[in-house]
Amino acid sequence: MRGTETKQATMLSLLSPEQRVPKDHPLRRIKQLADAALQQLSPVFDQMYSAMGRPSVPPERLLKASLLMAFYSVRSERLFCELLDYNLMFRWFLDMNMIEESFDHSSFSLNRERLLEHEVAARFLAAVVEQARATGLMSDDLGSAQEPSLLQDLLCPLFHGSR
Numbered sequence: 001m002r003g004t005e006t007k008q009a010t011m012l013s014l015l016s017p018e019q020r021v022p023k024d025h026p027l028r029r030i031k032q033l034a035d036a037a038l039q040q041l042s043p044v045f046d047q048m049y050s051a052m053g054r055p056s057v058p059p060e061r062l063l064k065a066s067l068l069m070a071f072y073s074v075r076s077e078r079l080f081c082e083l084l085d086y087n088l089m090f091r092w093f094l095d096m097n098m099i100e101e102s103f104d105h106s107s108f109s110l111n112r113e114r115l116l117e118h119e120v121a122a123r124f125l126a127a128v129v130e131q132a133r134a135t136g137l138m139s140d141d142l143g144s145a146q147e148p149s150l151l152q153d154l155l156c157p158l159f160h161g162s163r
Contacts, residue, residue, distance in 0.1 A: 017092035037127035057107040061094045063124045078105040
């Protein structure tokens with residue numbers, strides 16, 4: 001029997017992005033590593049940002065967004081922000097609520113200088129890679145073809161251009 005197509009989407013949902021990401025999805029492990037690395041960098045963020053003024057997009061979100069852009073080959077910050085409007089997995093990875101607005105693409109440009117000046121992006125990536133190696137998600141040899149790992153495949157282009 002043919003099912004009927006409903007034209008109206010549900011207007012109220014009591015569902016979180018957490019519930020929509022499969023329990024065995026590889027990003028779950030990477031999110032844990034990224035969150036741990038960002039926790040270590042929290043004192044640096046406190047020094048970088050003033051306690052007064054207009055709040056910016058949290059640097060933690062910008063750094064994690066950069067990982068997603070690399071992992072999913074998102075070609076621009078503008079496109080990433082557009083995808084963020086409707087991609088539940090991206091929202092989950094960035095700890096965003098369903099009703100929270102996506103940040104503007106210019107947030108990357110405006111905060112990149114600050115993140116580079118304090119070498120936070122490099123420290124973040126180094127911490128994620130170090131934890132990935134320690135937990136077996138990435139081998140010590142980025143060029144090893146014997147047993148490619150998830151992070152190795154995702155991060156190689158960041159270190160060596162395209163494979």
